[in-house]
Amino acid sequence: MEHFALAKEFPPASEADWRAIVDKALKGAPFRVLENQLYEGFATSPLYTGAATSPARHGQRGWLIVQPVAGASLADAERQLADDLANGATALSLDLNNGPAIRKAAELKAVAGAGVPVFLAPGSSPADAALLLAKADKTIVGTAGFDPLTVFAMSGEVPADRKAALADTVDAALAIRERFPLVTPFLASSRAWNGAGGSAVDELALTLAAAVAYWRALEAAGLSREDASRAIGFKLCASADLFLTIASFRAIRLLWARAHEAAGIASNEHILLYAKMPPRILSAYDPQVNMLRATASVFGAAIGGATAIEVYPFDEAATEPTPLSRRIARNTGLVLQSEAWLSAVADPAAGSAYVETLTEKLAASAWALFREVEAKGGLLKALESGFVAERLRQTAEKRERAIAHRKERITGVSVFPNLNEKIALEEPAAIIMEEAHPTVDFALPAPGAGERFAALISAAARGVPLAELHSASRIVCDIIAGGALDVARRDAEPFEVLRQRADFALASIGSRPPVFLALLGSPSDYRARSLWVQSFFAAGGIEAVLPEEGFTDVEKLAAAFKQSPAPIACLCSSNSAYGELKGAAAALKRAGASHVYLAGPASLLASLDPNDQTAVDRLIYEGCNALAVLEEAQRILRVEELAEAAGLEAEDENFGAFDEA
Template sequence: MASEKLFSEFPPVSTEAWTNLIQKDLKGADFEKKLVWETQEGFKIQPFYRKENLKGKEWLLSNLPGKFPYLRSTRKLTNDWSIRQDIDTPDLKTAKELAIEAISNGVSALGLVLADVGSGRKGIQIKNEKDLSFLLADLPLNEITLHFVAEEKSPELYSWLPKNKTLVGGLGYDPYRILARHGHSGGHGPETLKPILTELAGKWKNFRALTVHSSTFRDSGSTIVQELAYTLALGSEYLYRLGELGVSPEVVNSQTIFQFTIGPDYFLEIAKFRAARTLWAEIFSSYSSDKGEASLPFIEAETARYNYGIYDLHNNILRGTTEAISAAIGGAEIINVLPFDHLLQPADSFSLRIARNVQLLLKHESYLDKVADPSSGSYYIETITDQITEQAWKLFTEVEKDGGFLECLKSGKIQSSILESRKKKEENYSTRKEIFLGTNQYPNSKDKIQNKDLNKNIKSPAISSASNELKVSPIPEFFAGDAIEEIRMKTEGYESKNKTSVKVLLLPLGDLKMKKARAIFSLNFLGCAGFQVVDPGSYETSEEAIAGIQKENPQIIVFCSSDEEVSGYVKEILPKLKQKPISLVAGYPKDILPELESAGVNGFIHVRSNLLETLSDLQKRLGIQ
């Protein structure tokens, strides 16, 4: 009995049998259209995966944690990671208090964001060595890793570091990121990085000079494959350029942190981290024969700025949580969950606590730190890991054929590729093909932005030009909710200036099922503009609806009825109105469109409407923009 295998009495079921059963349940509906999801990268995600999907790819399962090429993990027995938090409040004293509080409550990697740099955050007013010494005094530097977000001020900051202490962490310097963000290098490059990197390699081996930021690409609208390929191509560029300056690849790698952005595609993000380690091992092996500790990639993860919104902020907690889980399962060494309100203002004690607790829960209640590569063996994740690896490698080799990262940046190939992906994302959010909860779907129309001085709107300060500097087309930041949030803020500005709200009255009339469905749709659709949408529940007659219009005095009315009934209600109601509000119909009754338009209907809102274009048009008609 003990030798029998569990479930051995059940016969195996073939893929064909499963597919036939699914087809039967679909009742003739198209399998591909109903159940196969195509990602922006072009991957077709199947509804189920089996062992046969890994035929010929058995190495995915045979590779062990801590073994080259590190698909499963760089660590053998654990999946533990450091909890990082960035302090970005301007006041030095407050910043120090927040740092001590964070460390006392579970943070093991402290980040300090400097003011007046291209970080998109206000940052701490560290002006000199004295300010930095004040900030670092009393911090248990022997118990934490210390990280900086200093961007173009990194070399200056380095000169302020306390030379009488041993630091572990990272300077965060990325000269080519400065070039990509600003459009010119300002004198930053491998030549300015080399002396810092070599000195640190000799003095503080565990304080890394170079951070290769994937956010340069992902927070600008790239796909996962582009993010992975361009980040690794950037890492390879540093290996090559610093090698020309006499720095060995082993030293460069030991002084490098790869900081990857974690986006909303949960399983693909897990696969991305696994693919990143595998690909970097392959790239590094072309520079060095060392397949031991010197070849290990050090990976940090940070939740995506572009995937946070400025309205209905608590959605950002959910986004940050799922992103952090992806990074933990994917095997990141450091994880930074950005505070839920960080696009609005510098993080305070409360928002830092919430962000910190996300990771503490993942460790101490979900135990995600106990098992190395917990996703191993999942046919789905193993398959998409292989697909992402293959596609990212293909793009990486194309970049190398065209002269490498720097040449592709100078020629604009990287920028144009990311721009194409960005435009597709913008279109998807505008048409609600991709949902950004609280912004382009299910908005909280009562939520208002009180402080208009947003972190999100901070512009990078110009950097000084230098002789013989490199110049490229800059890669601007991207935010998923940006266009719709701008619409909403214009509505708020209009209401504040005119001391009145933009009111929309729904007219639910006729068939109960249709009027309810279309009223709910209209409430969500028009609420995205920040309009005050009044849903009376139901009107039984046209006379009731007219009385409601006279009472509410709305700027916009929306007929919420079935296609068969709407024409009658339009013809009964609109001629009797003395003041003519903008009249919309929920739905798209194509057979009677000319009839409705001639009766006074100004537009139609429906599932195929472009949300951004429709709301922009309404604001123009209302005089808001």
């Protein structure tokens, strides 16, 4: 086997040989058409070459399977917790502000005593950490989730005393390091930068900037440089872009090592590198596709060297997760780790020319942006100046354009939608919280070397509710210029809003908004394009009305349109057939079509009859602004009005309400 070679029977081929074949296939087109421009500011090539002897970037083998503590009630949460732990979960995540209504430390006994690591959500406050740790012993493992700079970005508020902006979390971190040595106080997270639409470079650079700010603050408070760096972990978003996720997780290790080199100390290879699927990539419609996104997310994070991985249940964006969806989320990591054996090799991507190049480009670009942030005085000042928001806005707008034009496709939503899908979008269960600022009968000392957190721990241990702990530890804040980052929008949402309006209209009048497909010629002329057109309009919840056969006579076309329930029509055929049947668009307009679409590129217009050219209102083609076209179509069809008219009955079985439109 040591002499076995799969390619030994094939003649040797050089890159020049490959390039010659590619140039022939391109037929004069430039080679750059094969490159893929990334939001990160550089392009990927169709072929990479290089030695397969690059050293491993990490020695990580295996990862923690993280499940969130969730449930409509505390009893429900404890039941799900027991099920998760009995069936493979090896760590827990806890968000005290968006989970079961937990008020007192005693209610966290099952979580703190579960015997597995507990990760408080990034952005958790010292009060949250005090509630978790009040009844725990020093053997508890996990993170306190302190990430105040990200909180400032997401809330749009910053402490009025800028010099003490990190004082309370640093105070808590010092106490935690002394009393709970296995808990990592700070968790620098990319969630805000990802949620605001940033690129992988933005996420890496800004997360590193936050970590360095925490590092400096801890060292200034008295920790050694080495101990301060060990008090910080990272939480990165693991997207469905497999190779970009692999490279991002490898790159953060390079960046953290370079920061240590700049600080003059040896790098700590055993860092907490927590991965979570970002909510931005979830879809509410066709939610089963989220299982594929989750698989790619876990795969990429695992190969990239994550130490803990959490994925969302596939129905998270639409409704409250079910036991089945939670089980599938948990099993995604279990199967990839225990059956696919992704944990068998440390850094299996090492030596891949593409992954190595992508890793190095990400790290170099992120380091350059990090230095730019540092030159502005650090992340806090970069946030207040508007630099961060503007940087993220530019990338987000590029992404939004790509989604609107379907260059970035969302399966089940913007492409391949299923109009027959029945989905009930629900609001998450409301969490009943105590009054916003309850009366507090105790005062906390000023932040120092752990005294303030020790007082919080003591109060939590006495049974003081979480709401009072929050109130007692409040600080006066200013509003950041420009306000909070918009991190709540999912990529699929613009198209899903259209689908939801159409679904409401269906529920209201019993029919979907229709478009008449004017099929021209024979099936061989229109079949392929008609399938594309049906999918195009279905992405906006609009249903195609299909005639039994194609038309070769404009009068018959006009008569069929008049008998249909649709007020709009789309010409659909091959490029050559459009010119052969003159007057088709004009006939549809005379028959009462309020809007006539033509499926095809602008070059087709020259082949149309002049009357048809003036009758066509809009072209649709791959790469057009599909979102804008569908929004316009819904306005013409009065879908939003019909959706709001709850209880409106159709005047007849022939889409009477749409006839009126």
